[in-house]
Amino acid sequence: MADLAPGSTHGRIRSELERRITGGAWPVGTRLPPEPVLARQLGVSRGTLRRALGTLREHGLIEAAPRRGSFVISAVRTTVQSRQIGVVVPSIAKPSAASLVQAIEDELHRHGYSMLFGSSGASSAQESGRVRRMLENGVSGFIAYPIDYEPDVGLYAELKASDVPLVFIDRYLPGLRADAVVADNVSGAYEAVKYLADIGHRRIGFVSTDNLATTSVADRLQGYRQALVAAGLTYDDELVLWRIPVAGAGWELTESQRSENGNLLCEFLSESSPTAVFTLHDRLAFHLHQAAAVLGRRVPDDLSIVAFSDDPLAQTLLPGLTVVEQPRDRIGRLAAQLLVRRIQGSGEEPARYSLATTFLLRRSTAPPSAGRRGRRGPAPPKPRDLAAEAMAVLRANDAGSWTKPSAHQYPHQWNWDSALVSLGWALVDWQRAVREIESLLHAQWISGMLPHIRYDPAHLKGYFPGPDRWPNADRHHAPEIPTSGISNPPVLVTAVRRVAERAPDAVSRHALLSQTFPALERWLNYLARERQLDGCPLISVVHPWETGWDNSPRWDHLQAAGLKPRQPFTRRDTEYVGAEHRPEDRDYDAYLALIELLDGADYDVRRYREVSPFVVYDVFFDACWYRAATDLNAIAESLGARPPFERGELDEFAAAFQERHWDAELNSYFDYDVVAGRRIVVPTPAGIAATLSGLIPRGRAERMWTSYTGSSLDLRPVWTLAPKHPAFDPVCYWRGPVWVHLNWLIALGLATVGLDDEASALERHTIGLVEESGFSEHYSPVDGLGGGAPRFSWPAALVLELLGRNRVGKSVQPIIS
Ligand code: 2M8
Numbered sequence: 001m002a003d004l005a006p007g008s009t010h011g012r013i014r015s016e017l018e019r020r021i022t023g024g025a026w027p028v029g030t031r032l033p034p035e036p037v038l039a040r041q042l043g044v045s046r047g048t049l050r051r052a053l054g055t056l057r058e059h060g061l062i063e064a065a066p067r068r069g070s071f072v073i074s075a076v077r078t079t080v081q082s083r084q085i086g087v088v089v090p091s092i093a094k095p096s097a098a099s100l101v102q103a104i105e106d107e108l109h110r111h112g113y114s115m116l117f118g119s120s121g122a123s124s125a126q127e128s129g130r131v132r133r134m135l136e137n138g139v140s141g142f143i144a145y146p147i148d149y150e151p152d153v154g155l156y157a158e159l160k161a162s163d164v165p166l167v168f169i170d171r172y173l174p175g176l177r178a179d180a181v182v183a184d185n186v187s188g189a190y191e192a193v194k195y196l197a198d199i200g201h202r203r204i205g206f207v208s209t210d211n212l213a214t215t216s217v218a219d220r221l222q223g224y225r226q227a228l229v230a231a232g233l234t235y236d237d238e239l240v241l242w243r244i245p246v247a248g249a250g251w252e253l254t255e256s257q258r259s260e261n262g263n264l265l266c267e268f269l270s271e272s273s274p275t276a277v278f279t280l281h282d283r284l285a286f287h288l289h290q291a292a293a294v295l296g297r298r299v300p301d302d303l304s305i306v307a308f309s310d311d312p313l314a315q316t317l318l319p320g321l322t323v324v325e326q327p328r329d330r331i332g333r334l335a336a337q338l339l340v341r342r343i344q345g346s347g348e349e350p351a352r353y354s355l356a357t358t359f360l361l362r363r364s365t366a367p368p369s370a371g372r373r374g375r376r377g378p379a380p381p382k383p384r385d386l387a388a389e390a391m392a393v394l395r396a397n398d399a400g401s402w403t404k405p406s407a408h409q410y411p412h413q414w415n416w417d418s419a420l421v422s423l424g425w426a427l428v429d430w431q432r433a434v435r436e437i438e439s440l441l442h443a444q445w446i447s448g449m450l451p452h453i454r455y456d457p458a459h460l461k462g463y464f465p466g467p468d469r470w471p472n473a474d475r476h477h478a479p480e481i482p483t484s485g486i487s488n489p490p491v492l493v494t495a496v497r498r499v500a501e502r503a504p505d506a507v508s509r510h511a512l513l514s515q516t517f518p519a520l521e522r523w524l525n526y527l528a529r530e531r532q533l534d535g536c537p538l539i540s541v542v543h544p545w546e547t548g549w550d551n552s553p554r555w556d557h558l559q560a561a562g563l564k565p566r567q568p569f570t571r572r573d574t575e576y577v578g579a580e581h582r583p584e585d586r587d588y589d590a591y592l593a594l595i596e597l598l599d600g601a602d603y604d605v606r607r608y609r610e611v612s613p614f615v616v617y618d619v620f621f622d623a624c625w626y627r628a629a630t631d632l633n634a635i636a637e638s639l640g641a642r643p644p645f646e647r648g649e650l651d652e653f654a655a656a657f658q659e660r661h662w663d664a665e666l667n668s669y670f671d672y673d674v675v676a677g678r679r680i681v682v683p684t685p686a687g688i689a690a691t692l693s694g695l696i697p698r699g700r701a702e703r704m705w706t707s708y709t710g711s712s713l714d715l716r717p718v719w720t721l722a723p724k725h726p727a728f729d730p731v732c733y734w735r736g737p738v739w740v741h742l743n744w745l746i747a748l749g750l751a752t753v754g755l756d757d758e759a760s761a762l763e764r765h766t767i768g769l770v771e772e773s774g775f776s777e778h779y780s781p782v783d784g785l786g787g788g789a790p791r792f793s794w795p796a797a798l799v800l801e802l803l804g805r806n807r808v809g810k811s812v813q814p815i816i817s
Pocket of ligand 1: 414
């Protein structure tokens with residue numbers, strides 16, 4: 001396969017030939033050596049050479065004369081681009097393609113472009129053949145509708161790598177960062193299925209073709225599952241038929257396929273007895289309609305049918321088919337506009353556009369008749385809708401490619417929030433979980449540091465401090481992605497591993513792991529190398545916000561320094577949340593002053609420690625790092641790569657962890673103040689949470705947990721400061737309240753050391769707390785009442801995660817399935 005990347009063989013050959021022409025070695029009029037000779041001289045295949053020659057032709061340097069070869073016609077490269085666009089679709093006969101292509105062509109024409117059309121059939125060989133031929137003919141970019149089974153991902157990756165403008169339509173290739181314009185398949189399917197549930201159906205089926213890895217199919221299935229959850233129905237394999245093969249290239253079915261499909265559908269209707277079915281597209285609805293007729297079932301009296309609409313067939317069926325209409329005209333037009341913008345050099349980040357669908361209610365749906373509802377016994381009990389509420393919170397806080405922790409109080413992307421929130425998304429919309437992770441990683445600094453906030457430039461007024469408080473940070477990250485200058489507990493690696501476990505298929509799993517791996521490795525390496533002081537392998541944490549436990553009494557020693565920032569400031573955090581839930585002004589003075597010191601040291605921890613009173617080894621942060629390193633090693637192994645952290649390095653870290661954090665007298669693990677050179681002995685559950693590292697022996701973990709429960713009186717677990725401590729405050733932020741994400745992490749730790757029953761009990765309790773008090777930022781351990789910001793993302797995501805499996809660590813039964 002010809003390599004198209006600039007630093008690639010093709011790029012090299014093209015530059016070499018260009019140099020000969022522009023440098024005068026081949027003056028205007030020179031006839032180039034015949035292709036086989038030139039290919040041999042340059043040591044490349046003829047395919048690669050042709051591709052390079054094609055580009056030179058595009059640039060106006062050479063011209064091909066029939067049967068005489070290629071001639072140099074100019075020594076100056078012209079920038080005139082071809083006004084032709086390549087459009088490839090599986091088949092023009094495919095109903096979903098025809099109107100898309102029409103819309104694309106109209107729009108391209110409006111912009112002065114014309115279209116070269118290719119039909120990729122059902123084979124990736126044909127797909128890449130068509131694309132390559134078009135490239136040779138000098139198209140300026142592509143709009144591609146990838147084939148249903150095993151599209152040529154490598155080919156499209158090559159196009160991307162060579163900066164050939166590319167926009168996908170209808171579906172996209174997971175893991176490939178390219179523009180894509182698709183219907184909002186998840187919401188469209190959700191709306192249809194939710195409608196069926198709302199009119200009383202309890203046995204709602206889904207009929208699909210077998211290309212579940214195709215994103216449009218996966219997303220419609222996802223929407224189906226989400227609607228079931230929202231309606232309190234349980235996903236039932238029996239009600240999902242996905243074994244129907246995609247029709248051939250000409251969209252035709254052979255006689256035997258027709259009867260085979262008919263049999264499958266009849267079997268499905270008789271054995272699973274759905275009262276309503278949502279179909280992947282309307283041709284399947286049409287066949288289903290026929291199968292129902294064969295069985296003597298009437299639509300909609302005995303069977304309601306809704307389809308995702310692909311073609312005008314929907315309007316011809318009697319009774320008229322209720323459909324989710326795809327905005328095909330808008331998809332085609334937007335794809336063409338985007339591509340033209342790309343060709344004209346727009347530097348926008350690649351984006352995925354999901355265009356809203358329209359639900360068209362016709363006559364193929366009706367409430368289930370009493371008789372049929374009774375066929376499979378009584379309707380399931382009215383479900384609790386905690387999962388639906390949780391999903392609604394996530395959706396409300398969804399900023400597109402990341403989730404705000406809460407709508408007003410925290411309008412940006414937070415590092416450890418997003419990491420944990422991706423676990424919830426993974427259950428309701430796996431691709432969305434991947435986007436959450438990707439957008440976090442896009443904010444990575446050149447050094448590998450992954451900042452604790454990725455600011456949303458549209459909401460800078462809503463939160464203090466903004467990027468202007470980290471002025472020198474600008475030099476360390478991509479200019480268009482403003483960030484803070486500190487990091488967060490590295491729970492992301494563990495989250496990525498879990499999200500990968502939930503991948504819809506092996507290809508997506510591999511794509512997620514292989515694509516995130518390098519960035520995750522750089523982050524852990526940054527922490528292990530750039531945050532080391534005095535040869536100690538533990539991580540130097542430079543700011544209370546970096547720990548995530550902002551105003552925990554673990555950091556009260558900072559107050560002794562009486563820090564004040566140079567620049568004045570106005571807090572915004574108490575505008576939305578009562579001051580009693582928030583840190584004090586003097587805490588903010590210290591936070592801002594530390595930022596000034598850190599920024600002044602240009603984020604170099606060694607320079608910073610010279611001037612700062614705050615450098616700690618946070619027991620929980622260190623534990624998260626160790627867990628992340630072992631998780632990353634496991635990811636590497638699953639990818640067949642060499643584990644990045646060697647045993648020796650991990651052992652050294654483990655030894656330092658025990659030495660600095662374990663207090664044998666108090667039988668617990670504590671933080672360490674690097675500046676004062678002593679342990680910080682404050683009774684919080686940070687040491688218990690550190691069990692997630694796998695570094696704490698079971699006996700010690702058990703004793704810590706028993707001592708915690710023993711001193712917990714009747715309070716809700718897990719308080720963040722012992723109630724006997726003078727600073728205990730049940731409503732103030734990190735000075736006592738219970739946090740759902742911390743409970744989740746502690747349960748993970750308990751399960752890690754084998755305290756499974758304790759972990760389960762804590763998980764159950766946590767779900768109960770949310771059921772009782774909603775999705776709050778935190779909860780009072782005294783009465784369980786919610787505090788801080790409302791409708792918070794991580795309780796929503798983690799409740800979904802907890803409901804979605806039986807046990808931490810031994811996951812696997814998603815609620816939704
Ligand atoms: C809280 O921290 C931010 C600063 O990062 C704030 O108070 O403005 C903490 O609870 C932190 O752990 C959390 O990640 C963040 C967003 O939920 O809020």
